[in-house]
Amino acid sequence: MAEALAVFSAxxxxxxxxxxxxxxxxDNQTLIKVIKNKLFDKEIYxxxxxxxxLSALFVDCSFASIHRVENCKADANC
Incomplete structure (x- = not known):
């Protein structure tokens, strides 16, 4: 839920x-799939x-998966 709220805020x-x-x-591939309508998650629907x-308001909006190790600064795990 926290990551979905962070994406919304961004x-x-x-x-x-x-x-x-x-x-x-x-780094949350499940959330990417949910956003792209490939999965359903009632908790964050x-x-x-x-x-x-919001993403429809952009000329171009995309969501990309990165490895967790590449995201350590955002996760404060470095």
């Missing part, structure tokens, strides 16, 4: 800053719907 901030293109990298609505 998209919301980008919309407010009038960003037209965004690529969000994170509302947040994912909000993410999908």
């Amino acid at each position: 998209l919301k901030s980008a919309v407010l800053l009038d960003v037209s293109s965004i690529k969000i990298h994170f 509302g947040v994912v719907c909000d993410i999908q609505i």
Whole structure:
């Protein structure tokens, strides 16, 4: 849930800053699949719907998976 809320917050901030293109990298492949409608997760359904609505406001918006080791600074594990 925390990562979904972080993605939502990032998209919301980008919309407010009038960003037209965004690529969000994170290490949660399950969340990427849920956002791209390949899975259903009732616990984060509302947040994912909000993410999908916000992502439609961009000219280009994509979500990419990275290895957890590449994301250690964001996870504060370095």
